[in-house]
Amino acid sequence: xxKAPTLWWDATTESLHYIDQTVLPGRYTVTECHTIGHxxxxxxxxxxxxxxxxxxxxxxxxxxxxRVSWKNELNEFFSEVWKDAEILRTTRPTAVNLGWGIxxxxxxxxxxxxxxxxxxxxxxxxxxxxxxxxxxxxxxxxHGAELLPDTCTVLTHCNAGALAxxxxxxxxxxxxxxxSGGKRVKVMACETRPLLQGARLTAWELxxxxxxxxxxxxxxxxxxxxTGTIDAVIVGADRITHDAVFNKIGTYMHxxxxxxxxxxxYVAAPLSTFDTSHEGxxxxxxxxxxxxxxxMGNRVxxxxxxxxxxxxxxxxxxxxxxxxxxxxxxxxxxxxTGSILSLKNTQ
Amino acid sequence: xxKAPTLWWDATTESLHYIDQTVLPGRYTVTECHTIGHxxxxxxxxxxxxxxxxxxxxxxxxxxxxRVSWKNELNEFFSEVWKDAEILRTTRPTAVNLGWGIxxxxxxxxxxxxxxxxxxxxxxxxxxxxxxxxxxxxxxxxHGAELLPDTCTVLTHCNAGALAxxxxxxxxxxxxxxxSGGKRVKVMACETRPLLQGARLTAWELxxxxxxxxxxxxxxxxxxxxTGTIDAVIVGADRITHDAVFNKIGTYMHxxxxxxxxxxxYVAAPLSTFDTSHEGxxxxxxxxxxxxxxxMGNRVxxxxxxxxxxxxxxxxxxxxxxxxxxxxxxxxxxxxTGSILSLKNTQ
Numbered sequence: 060x061x062k063a064p065t066l067w068w069d070a071t072t073e074s075l076h077y078i079d080q081t082v083l084p085g086r087y088t089v090t091e092c093h094t095i096g097h098x099x100x101x102x103x104x105x106x107x108x109x110x111x112x113x114x115x116x117x118x119x120x121x122x123x124x125x126r127v128s129w130k131n132e133l134n135e136f137f138s139e140v141w142k143d144a145e146i147l148r149t150t151r152p153t154a155v156n157l158g159w160g161i162x163x164x165x166x167x168x169x170x171x172x173x174x175x176x177x178x179x180x181x182x183x184x185x186x187x188x189x190x191x192x193x194x195x196x197x198x199x200x201x202h203g204a205e206l207l208p209d210t211c212t213v214l215t216h217c218n219a220g221a222l223a224x225x226x227x228x229x230x231x232x233x234x235x236x237x238x239s240g241g242k243r244v245k246v247m248a249c250e251t252r253p254l255l256q257g258a259r260l261t262a263w264e265l266x267x268x269x270x271x272x273x274x275x276x277x278x279x280x281x282x283x284x285x286t287g288t289i290d291a292v293i294v295g296a297d298r299i300t301h302d303a304v305f306n307k308i309g310t311y312m313h314x315x316x317x318x319x320x321x322x323x324x325y326v327a328a329p330l331s332t333f334d335t336s337h338e339g340x341x342x343x344x345x346x347x348x349x350x351x352x353x354x355m356g357n358r359v360x361x362x363x364x365x366x367x368x369x370x371x372x373x374x375x376x377x378x379x380x381x382x383x384x385x386x387x388x389x390x391x392x393x394x395x396t397g398s399i400l401s402l403k404n405t406q
Numbered sequence: 407x408x409k410a411p412t413l414w415w416d417a418t419t420e421s422l423h424y425i426d427q428t429v430l431p432g433r434y435t436v437t438e439c440h441t442i443g444h445x446x447x448x449x450x451x452x453x454x455x456x457x458x459x460x461x462x463x464x465x466x467x468x469x470x471x472x473r474v475s476w477k478n479e480l481n482e483f484f485s486e487v488w489k490d491a492e493i494l495r496t497t498r499p500t501a502v503n504l505g506w507g508i509x510x511x512x513x514x515x516x517x518x519x520x521x522x523x524x525x526x527x528x529x530x531x532x533x534x535x536x537x538x539x540x541x542x543x544x545x546x547x548x549h550g551a552e553l554l555p556d557t558c559t560v561l562t563h564c565n566a567g568a569l570a571x572x573x574x575x576x577x578x579x580x581x582x583x584x585x586s587g588g589k590r591v592k593v594m595a596c597e598t599r600p601l602l603q604g605a606r607l608t609a610w611e612l613x614x615x616x617x618x619x620x621x622x623x624x625x626x627x628x629x630x631x632x633t634g635t636i637d638a639v640i641v642g643a644d645r646i647t648h649d650a651v652f653n654k655i656g657t658y659m660h661x662x663x664x665x666x667x668x669x670x671x672y673v674a675a676p677l678s679t680f681d682t683s684h685e686g687x688x689x690x691x692x693x694x695x696x697x698x699x700x701x702m703g704n705r706v707x708x709x710x711x712x713x714x715x716x717x718x719x720x721x722x723x724x725x726x727x728x729x730x731x732x733x734x735x736x737x738x739x740x741x742x743t744g745s746i747l748s749l750k751n752t753q
Contacts, residue, residue: 084709248712250699252599252623258700258708266711273713276599276699277625278656282720285658309625311632315666316659352597352623353605356703361605362431364613365595366620373629 063089064226065112067189068119068182073126075119079106080222080256084263095124095143102150102157105254109223110156110297111192114331117160118185120147125168125178136174141165152343153305153372154297155334160188189225195329195386196227200236203293203327203384207233210243211290214280217251217307218260219295219327229327230293231261233384238270246272247289249280251307253351253369277309284320292317296328299383301394303339303374310372314379323381330385330403335396345371410436411573412459414536415466415529420473422466426453427569427603431610442471442490449497449504452601456570457503457644458539461678464507465532467494472515472525483521488512499690500652500719501644502681507535536572542676542733543574547583550640550674550731554580557590558637561627564598564654565607566642566674576674577640578608580731585617593619594636596627598654600698600716624656631667639664643675646730648741650686650721657719661726670728677732677750682743692718 066077075092081104082088090106092098098120101107107116124143130136144161151157167184168177207213213234220231227235237244246265251257258274265272275283283289292313298305304326317324334342349367353359361367383390387402413424422439428451429435437453439445445467448454454463471490477483491508498504514531515524554560560581567578574582584591593612598604605621612619622630630636639660645652651673664671681689696714700706708714724739734749 085706249625250599250707252597252625255707258712262712263709266709271713273715274699274708275715276655277623278596278599278659279715279717279720281659281662282655282717283715285721308623308629312625312628312659312663315628316662319662319666352621356705358703359432360597360602361621362610362613365605365609366618368620368622368626368630370626370629373626373632 065109065222065224066107066116066119068122068186075116075123077101077107077116078222080108080260081106083259092123094127095120095146098123099146099150102147108256109218110154110295110332111196111224111229111329112222113151113154114156114160115185115189115192115225117147117157118164118188121161121164121168122181122185125181131174133172133174136177140168151345153345156331159331163188192225192329193227196224196229196232197236198386199229199327199329199384200227200232202389203233203325204237204240204242206291206323206325206382206384206389207237207242207244208290212245212247212288214247214249214283214289214292214313215261216249216257216277216294216309216313218256220261220264222260222264223295229295229329231265233293233325233327234265234270235268244270246270247280247283248272248274249277249309249313250274251309252277256307280313281316284316284322289322291323291325293325293327296326296332297372298342299326299328299333299394300337300339300342301335301396302377304377304380305339305342305344305372305374308370308373311375314375318379324379325382325384326380327384330387330399333394333399335399339374339376342374344373347371412456412569412571413454413463413466415469415533422463422470424448424454424463425569427455427607428453430606439470441474442467442493445470446493446497449494455603456565457501457642457679458543458571458576458676459569460498460501461503461507462532462536462539462572464494464504465511465535468508468511468515469528469532472528478521480519480521483524487515498692500692503678506678510535539572539676540574543571543576543579544583545733546576546674546676546731547574547579549736550580550672551584551587551589553638553670553672553729553731553736554584554589554591555637559592559594559635561594561596561630561636561639561660562608563596563604563624563641563656563660565603567608567611569607569611570642576642576676578612580640580672580674581612581617582615591617593617594627594630595619595621596624596656596660597621598656599624603654624659627660628663631663631669636669638670638672640672640674643673643679644719645689646673646675646680646741647684647686647689648682648743649724651724651727652686652689652691652719652721655717655720658722661722665726671726672729672731673727674731677734677746680741680746682746686721686723689721691720694718
């Protein structure tokens with residue numbers, strides 16, 4: 060069975076290849092991306108999604124930008140690359156990793172003096188981010204696996220899996236590592252309306268790995284908590300400030316219900332997801348188009364005269380979070396700049 | 407605009423007519439039902455749904471059964487009618503009103519001695535239940551409207567509206583009565599996965615009445631509670647025991663989140679919804695087919711290798727309920743047989 064990463068640089072064609080996540084599980088399609096316009100549209104349409112994968116995509120996006128510019132003069136060349144960076148950066152306002160991946164490559168190339176070196180270094184740095192992302196996911200998995208009982212049922216929301224990263228996953232990385240280590244873990248995957256990343260992506264990648272997965276509607280989670288089916292909740296994150304975790308809409312509801320039922324609520328995310336320069340209330344929650352809610356397949360389910368609100372994310376205040384699982388270890392809330400810096404400095 | 411009731415007896419054709427709720431809002435279709443097999447299938451497929459509407463459908467179902475039997479001998483005739491009653495009763499296990507409507511007509515006809523009288527009395531009793539249902543909804547509306555602030559945003563789940571009753575509605579009856587009385591009420595309608603009764607039916611009937619309605623995914627509700635958008639939650643009920651309210655899956659999640667945010671959580675239901683002869687834990691929660699979750703329009707969203715759990719209802723323990731709004735007044739939990747009987751005896 061094909062176990063390609065979620066996205067990768069193809070050296071032969073000098074382009075970014077990615078699994079189109081909008082057509083899974085019905086179709087498995089790898090798309091070649093040769094332009095910044097294509098990449099920006101792919102991110103906006105969620106063909107590539109998931110916070111860590113967006114970091115990798117942003118980094119490779121800059122590598123791509125250094126290849127598509129026709130300018131020969133370095134300042135003009137840089138001006139085009141930086142313009143392309145802003146096009147990519149503004150595709151999604153909530154996830155912080157996208158800008159993090161972009162900025163890390165820009166910082167590496169900014170001091171360079173010739174275009175061939177810029178092209179080489181941009182790709183090297185993007186490749187490094189890709190490799191680190193996979194390593195981070197395995198480290199998150201190992202740290203998180205220790206938190207799970209030997210036999211348990213874990214609830215997850217949306218897709219914080221291999222498809223949200225380069226491979227392995229954050230929340231699903233914890234589950235994969237626990238299973239690899241011999242624990243018996245069953246997964247309840249919330250379908251995650253409106254775009255069904257849980258039903259389409261989480262169920263697909265776990266079933267492919269032979270991990271028992273059951274899809275439920277999002278509102279079934281609380282019922283299963285009440286009846287004692289759920290031992291832990293693990294989700295990913297798109298941005299973590301010191302006071303809140305921003306993640307797929309519905310995460311907050313699960314956190315409130317987990318607290319009510321005394322079930323641990325874990326967030327699994329690399330340190331690149333942390334944003335210590337903003338308060339939670341300053342973060343923009345992306346609102347997306349009504350058609351994502353009103354239309355499915357070939358049918359329209361909402362009358363035209365009704366309004367629709369389609370928030371893509373919500374904020375979970377830190378006091379509802381049991382622990383945050385990072386590649387450098389587990390953070391117990393409250394999160395502070397100090398607690399993150401001290402983790403960053405550990406080996 | 408057509409404002410027919412949800413279902414009604416057509417004297418000319420001696421058949422039950424109903425609005426097919428599976429094709430709204432795309433198509434408005436009235437279906438004629440001439441056989442018990444058709445009616446049972448219509449209830450099972452949710453062409454007719456909603457607890458009070460099921461009570462009316464059960465009652466008219468017995469009237470229909472007295473017309474389709476070819477037996478001339480009274481005992482054989484009754485035997486067929488009672489067999490038809492069991493076919494109808496077992497279509498949905500959780501809602502109590504269906505059996506209540508059936509039993510009320512059966513009790514009226516059981517003592518009768520000739521088939522023409524049985525046919526006449528069965529229809530008279532079903533008509534009475536139909537009229538009472540509409541009157542009950544208006545009474546529930548008036549009692550409930552007093553609980554709402556003059557200007558407010560109410561969250562509701564599924565469809566406890568005109569389409570769930572003969573007309574007017576229970577939860578939406580409260581909103582209609584409040585609006586009729588001059589209050590400014592906006593409605594947040596949870597789409598209600600998997601079958602989208604909120605998006606399809608609640609949004610359709612409120613927009614048709616000119617009441618401002620916004621459709622959200624079910625998991626958006628908690629986010630709106632946190633941001634101060636929701637002033638009250640009102641839902642219907644399929645069965646109320648002394649210790650729990652059984653209603654559409656997702657109701658429990660809203661109740662937990664409402665409590666966490668100190669938002670009142672109201673249940674609006676006629677007294678026929680109460681079941682004082684069972685504990686909550688004795689009630690069977692209907693599980694429905696996986697295709698309701700996996701398939702929408704022409705697309706399949708869940709891989710075959712994943713399991714699916716599709717509970718149609720959940721149980722909300724009474725301590726999360728602020729008040730139950732009935733046609734005879736408001737019940738404050740805990741609910742007891744005494745509190746219900748004393749209401750039943752009021753004028």
